[in-house]
Structures are given as structure tokens and as C-alpha cells.
Amino acid sequence: MDGASYQRFPKVKIRELKDDYVKFELRETDASMANALRRVMIAEVPTIAIDLVEIEVNSSVLNDEFIAHRLGLIPLTSERAMSMRFSRDCDACDGDGQCEFCSVEFHLRAKCINDQTLDVTSKDLYSSDHTVVPVDFSDPGSGFENPEDQRGITIVKLRKGQELRLRAIARKGIGKDHAKWSPAATVTFMYEPEIHINEEMMETLSLEEKTSVVESSPTKVFALNPQTQQVEVVDPEAYTYDDEVLKKVEAMGKPGLIEIYAKEDSFIFTVESTGAVKASQLVINAIDVLKQKLDAVRLLEDTVEADDQFGELGAHMRGACRVFLFHFG
Amino acid sequence: MNAPDRYERFVVPEGTKKVSYERDTKIINAASFTIEREDHTIGNIVRMQLHRDGNVLFAGYKLPHPLQYKIIVRVHTTSQSSPMQAYNLAINDLDKELDHLKAVFEAEVARVSGEY
Numbered sequence: 001m002d003g004a005s006y007q008r009f010p011k012v013k014i015r016e017l018k019d020d021y022v023k024f025e026l027r028e029t030d031a032s033m034a035n036a037l038r039r040v041m042i043a044e045v046p047t048i049a050i051d052l053v054e055i056e057v058n059s060s061v062l063n064d065e066f067i068a069h070r071l072g073l074i075p076l077t078s079e080r081a082m083s084m085r086f087s088r089d090c091d092a093c094d095g096d097g098q099c100e101f102c103s104v105e106f107h108l109r110a111k112c113i114n115d116q117t118l119d120v121t122s123k124d125l126y127s128s129d130h131t132v133v134p135v136d137f138s139d140p141g142s143g144f145e146n147p148e149d150q151r152g153i154t155i156v157k158l159r160k161g162q163e164l165r166l167r168a169i170a171r172k173g174i175g176k177d178h179a180k181w182s183p184a185a186t187v188t189f190m191y192e193p194e195i196h197i198n199e200e201m202m203e204t205l206s207l208e209e210k211t212s213v214v215e216s217s218p219t220k221v222f223a224l225n226p227q228t229q230q231v232e233v234v235d236p237e238a239y240t241y242d243d244e245v246l247k248k249v250e251a252m253g254k255p256g257l258i259e260i261y262a263k264e265d266s267f268i269f270t271v272e273s274t275g276a277v278k279a280s281q282l283v284i285n286a287i288d289v290l291k292q293k294l295d296a297v298r299l300l301e302d303t304v305e306a307d308d309q310f311g312e313l314g315a316h317m318r319g320a321c322r323v324f325l326f327h328f329g
Numbered sequence: 330m331n332a333p334d335r336y337e338r339f340v341v342p343e344g345t346k347k348v349s350y351e352r353d354t355k356i357i358n359a360a361s362f363t364i365e366r367e368d369h370t371i372g373n374i375v376r377m378q379l380h381r382d383g384n385v386l387f388a389g390y391k392l393p394h395p396l397q398y399k400i401i402v403r404v405h406t407t408s409q410s411s412p413m414q415a416y417n418l419a420i421n422d423l424d425k426e427l428d429h430l431k432a433v434f435e436a437e438v439a440r441v442s443g444e445y
Contacts, residue, residue, distance in 0.1 A: 007425045010426065
């Protein structure tokens with residue numbers, strides 16, 4: 001076979017990096033790759049979430065399935081998820097999907113004893129594996145100022161005498177199956193805009209006209225420089241591809257004054273994670289999952305050989321000479 | 330009532346092949362690949378990569394029905410290549426591109442976190 005390769009070499013530049021948020025630029029690849037990454041981040045990166053709940057006692061105001069639903073939606077730290085097995089693929093357990101390799105067990109015991117309302121939160125969920133715990137949302141910086149923020153996600157509130165006791169099994173899953181397994185809060189990408197201002201035409205405008213052009217944009221893309229009295233681009237990425245400025249410029253009778261193009265191979269990604277996986281890790285996992293999917297979709301050798309015409313052609317090219325058994329279907 | 334189960338979207342049932350293909354009987358060097366339990370995520374990316382191949386005359390994909398979880402990718406090539414070759418080459422190139430992207434991204438993350 002010839003060694004031709006039509007591979008592209010994308011470039012990445014990170015603008016902002018926090019634990020649960022990353023903003024980066026992706027260049028020299030096309031929209032299908034950007035969209036595939038977005039789709040995989042939302043729907044196919046595996047996480048761990050509660051999937052089976054056994055309730056022993058529930059005298060709260062919420063019914064059993066309501067509480068089970070809420071438990072499922074609690075994000076759990078899922079670093080283990082990529083290396084874990086799906087319950088359906090696990091051969092270690094007897095088929096009930098509850099062995100230590102494919103699941104994590106949680107329990108919750110809460111009873112309200114005093115007159116004050118007891119708030120049962122995600123912090124009351126105790127895990128059998130210390131690496132898989134409900135995500136802690138408290139901001140490390142302001143830890144001691146606001147003790148209310150550290151309580152965790154409210155599951156249910158109990159009155160005096162009400163009790164909740166349950167055992168929950170968390171399993172690996174993907175967002176495609178149920179949204180509780182999606183590790184992404186939001187993933188967006190936008191085309192990077194390229195804005196050209198025709199300086200000569202701009203000279204012919206009066207100050208009011210320039211101000212009206214600057215103000216016609218709903219987001220602050222342009223500004224009028226007070227010293228030079230020129231319209232300049234102050235934040236090109238605030239442009240949301242509404243064509244308000246272009247319509248305004250045309251209405252003024254000066255089309256071509258401002259031209260805005262979307263660069264077809266330059267994207268600005270914003271990835272926000274639920275906390276189950278770190279945002280940068282989410283992107284890396286998405287790339288791995290996409291590679292696995294492509295691998296699964298490869299054409300296998302036996303599929304090609306089973307075909308009469310191209311199978312022989314392939315064999316001749318490989319220098320072999322074999323007798324083929326035709327099989328149909 | 331008629332809705333399929335959610336796991337049907339990605340679990341290939343026993344006995345079904347993930348990828349199969351049919352040559353076109355009327356046009357030479359043309360084939361349709363049927364990929365089970367995949368959607369636009371793979372379909373679009375493979376199709377766009379096939380377009381970049383100089384030997385590919387036609388490449389397209391479709392979902393025959395939104396409730397049937399499979400895609401059909403159709404490829405016509407010149408006589409210099411075959412649809413299977415073009416398809417495998419496209420997948421290999423995408424794999425290499427993703428390897429490169431992962432390396433670049435990890436290096437960038439290391440660089441940015443190292444600055445703190």
C-alpha cells in the first residue's frame with residue numbers, strides 16, 4: 001500500500017485552566033473533529049453514578065423512587081471510571097453486577113432526633129471506596145467564611161422522628177444511557193471570528209454614525225477610542241454571530257465597512273465539568289474514548305477476505321495465492 | 330411503547346457484526362459500509378476524513394432512521410484505490426490525528442499547570 005497520509009496536525013492553546021473549567025483554542029482541524037469531541041465529552045465519557053438503591057427504611061416526605069432518582073443524579077468522583085468495567089461486561093460477579101470490580105457500594109443512615117429539621121445531604125453518603133465519593137463543591141479558598149456552602153447536595157429533609165436508611169450501588173455508565181452519567185456540565189465551541197474594518201470607509205463616517213455602529217452590536221465587540229475617534233475591535237470573541245452590525249452598516253448605506261468571517265478551522269472550546277472528572281482530564285478521556293470508538297469501527301481482515309472481488313485483489317497485492325471459500329450473508 | 334431501550338444505542342447485540350459492507354453491483358469501486366450502534370459522532374468525522382483523500386470520488390453517510398441505531402457510509406474511489414482501503418486509511422489517519430491532539434493537549438496542560 002502507498003504511504004499516503006491525509007492526517008492533520010491540530011494545535012492547542014489553553015487560555016484558562018481551573019479544576020472544573022477549561023477554555024482552550026483548537027486550531028488546524030475541522031468542525032467535524034470539534035463536534036465529535038463535544039459529543040463524546042457530553043455523552044460517551046464514562047463516569048460512576050448510583051444505579052441501584054435498596055431502601056430499608058424511609059419515613060420521609062419523599063417516596064422511595066423519588067429519593068433513588070435524586071441519589072442517581074449526585075456526581076461522584078470518577079477517576080476510576082476509565083479503568084473500570086461495565087457491569088454488563090463483568091465476569092467476576094455472579095451476574096448481579098455488584099462485585100467489587102464493577103461497582104461501588106454506598107450507604108446512608110439518617111434519623112432526625114431533635115426538633116430542628118435535619119438536612120440529609122450528599123455528605124451523609126458513605127462510600128466503600130474512598131476514591132469514589134460525592135463531589136465536594138466547597139470552594140477551597142473561602143472554606144471558613146461560609147460553612148453553609150460546605151454541606152453538600154440536599155437529598156431530603158427530615159422532621160423529628162423521620163428516618164432514612166438505604167444501601168446504594170454505583171456503576172460505570174455513559175451519558176448516552178442516562179444523563180446522570182454525563183461528566184460535563186456544558187461543553188461549547190465557537191468559531192473564532194475574524195473582523196475586518198475598512199479604515200478608508202470608516203474615515204467618511206461622522207462621530208454619531210460611528211457611535212451608532214458601535215452600539216448596534218448587542219455584545220460589546222467594538223468600542224470608540226476616545227483619543228483617536230476610531231472604531232476599533234475591543235473583544236472579537238464577544239461576537240455571537242448575530243449579524244446586527246452588518247445589517248446596521250448596510251442600512252447606513254455602507255456595505256463592506258465591516259466584514260466578519262468565521263475562521264473555519266479555529267475553534268474556542270469551553271468545557272465545564274460537574275466535578276466528577278477534572279475538566280482537563282475530561283478532554284483527555286474524550287480523546288481516548290473517540291480513539292476506542294474508531295478502533296471498534298475498523299474494517300476487519302476477515303470481512304474483506306470474505307468478499308470475492310476485493311478479497312482476491314487484496315490477496316494478490318499481498319503476494320499470497322489462496323483458494324477462497326465463498327460464504328454469503 | 331415502541332421506544333427501544335437506551336442501551337440499544339451503543340450495545341451491539343450478539344451475532345451482529347459491528348461493521349459490514351456491500352459492494353455496489355452497478356458501479357465499480359463503490360461500497361456501502363454499515364456500522365452498527367454508531368451515530369453522527371463517528372459518521373461525520375469519517376466522512377470528512379474520506380473527503381480529504383485524493384482517491385475518493387464520493388463519500389457520504391446517513392442515518393436511515395433515528396430510531397435504528399446504525400449509520401451507512403458510502404464510498405466511491407478511483408481505480409487507484411478501493412473503498413476498503415480508503416476507509417481503513419481514513420480511520421488510521423484519524424487515529425494518528427487524535428494521538429497528536431492528545432499529546433499536544435497534555436503538553437499544554439503540563440505547561441500551564443507548571444506555570445503556577
